[in-house]
Amino acid sequence: MGFAREPQASNRKLYFSPDHLHQFRMKRFEAVATALALLLAFAAQSTQGQASPYTAQAFLSNAGNQPASTNKATGSCIIGLNSKTNPTALTFQVSVNSGATNLGQVHIHRGNKFSNTDAGNANGTPPSNPPLFILTTIGGATSGQLTAFDSGAPADIRNQPLSAFINLISAGNTYCDIHAPGTTGGNSRGPSQVWGLLTRTSN
Numbered sequence: 001m002g003f004a005r006e007p008q009a010s011n012r013k014l015y016f017s018p019d020h021l022h023q024f025r026m027k028r029f030e031a032v033a034t035a036l037a038l039l040l041a042f043a044a045q046s047t048q049g050q051a052s053p054y055t056a057q058a059f060l061s062n063a064g065n066q067p068a069s070t071n072k073a074t075g076s077c078i079i080g081l082n083s084k085t086n087p088t089a090l091t092f093q094v095s096v097n098s099g100a101t102n103l104g105q106v107h108i109h110r111g112n113k114f115s116n117t118d119a120g121n122a123n124g125t126p127p128s129n130p131p132l133f134i135l136t137t138i139g140g141a142t143s144g145q146l147t148a149f150d151s152g153a154p155a156d157i158r159n160q161p162l163s164a165f166i167n168l169i170s171a172g173n174t175y176c177d178i179h180a181p182g183t184t185g186g187n188s189r190g191p192s193q194v195w196g197l198l199t200r201t202s203n
Contacts, residue, residue: 100138
């Protein structure tokens with residue numbers, strides 16, 4: 001009389017009913033959803049109370065430059081403030097096309113360039129429109145951070161908080177320019193070569 005042999009353990013197969021599979025998948029989905037919700041909650045908590053950044057950009061060229069310039073350099077100046085309402089730091093990123101020549105200090109001025117110009121100090125006299133910020137010199141650092149207006153900025157704004165800068169940008173009343181290197185008059189900068197109005201780019 002023969003006996004049926006037990007199947008080998010390696011040949012045994014686990015069987016899940018459709019209901020079991022559905023429950024397993026639902027539990028896995030719930031676990032993933034819970035983990036995601038926790039991550040989102042943590043992210044929201046970590047950013048709560050932080051103001052959104054404020055950014056602005058100027059595209060630089062000789063178009064409309066005063067005094068007139070034949071410099072063919074082009075570039076950009078990107079400004080970032082760490083708050084829309086109460087900024088305490090300003091970051092900048094300046095870039096120019098490769099091969100650009102006769103470029104020196106990079107400034108931000110008050111005005112729209114058509115009615116308020118920096119004469120360039122070719123004769124050694126003080127600038128007609130002192131810079132709000134002296135950012136850098138072409139050939140040096142292309143980025144950096146400032147925490148206040150320049151000490152030589154116009155007297156009515158040099159001691160103001162950086163929020164005053166946001167107000168000027170919003171009014172279309174700031175521009176970035178790059179000056180020629182120092183002149184024979186002993187000044188640190190020559191005439192403006194390229195420029196561009198600063199316009200807000202953040203939401």
